[in-house]
Amino acid sequence: MWIYEKRLQYPVRVDTTNPTLAAMIIEQFGGADGELSAGIRYLTQRWTMPTNQTKALLTDIGTEELAHWEIIGTLVWKLVKDAPVDEIKGTPFEAHYVNHGKSPFPHSAAGEAWTAAYIQSKGDPIADLHEDMAAEQKARATYEWLINISDDPGVKDTLRFLREREIVHFQRFGEALMILQDELNSKKFF
C-alpha cells in the first residue's frame, strides 16, 4: 500500500512564467512515454514478476515515477500560475486553458488524453522488462527534446535531473533482466 510523503523528490525551480513551455512539458504528465504511463505500467506488471528482485524493482521504480509525475505537474503549475489571460491567449496553452484552466491534466503536448493503450502488461516477465527498458529510453529522448526547447535555467535543471533518472532506471531494468534470464536458463525454463 501507499502512504504519501509531503515533499518533492527534487526541488523544482521555475524562473519565468511561460505557458507555451508548460503546454510542451505536459507531454511528460500525460503523453505516451510520460511519467504517468511509466508509473502505471510498472506497478501493473508487478503481479506476474517471478522473483523478489523484480517484484521489488517494479514496485520501487513505479513508485518513483509517480513522484516524477508530481514534479512534472509542479513544473507545469509554476510555469502558468502567475500568467494573466493575455499571456495565455495565442499560445499553445490556450486550448488547454479553455478546458482545464490552469490545472495540469494528463494529456500529451498535442492534446490527446492519456490512455492505458500507452502501456502493456504481458504476463511475461521477459517481454515486460524489455518493454520497460524501451520505455526508459523513450522517456530519456523526450526529456532531451524538452531540454532543447527550454530556455528557463530552473526548468532545464529539473528536466536534467529527470533525464538522469531514466538512465538509472534503464540500467537497473537491464541488470534485472540479465539476472532473470540467467535464472530461467539455469532452470531450463523452456
Place this chain on the structure above:
Amino acid sequence: MDREQKILLKEIMEVGFVLVETNLYLDIQPNDERALRLHNSYSQKYKELESLYQAKYGPLRYTEMSSYPWAYINGPWPWEINFDIP
C-alpha cells in the same frame, strides 16, 4: 509467513487503518483536539508495532535499515499473502 508474523502484520494493518480514518477527518477538522489526541496515540502505537515488525522481518519501507542481505525484497509480497490465521 508464519503465524506470529501474520498476527503482527494484521495488527499493523488495523492500527494503520485507524490512522487512515483519523487522517481524513483531521484534514477537514484540524481543530478537533479530541480526534487529534486519538490520532497521536494510534500514531505512537503504529510506530511501536512497525519497529517491532521490522526488527524481526525486515523493512516495510525502503527508507528503513536492514540486516544483511537487504531484507526488504523478501517474500511474501503483499499480493501473495493468505491472511487466514490457523
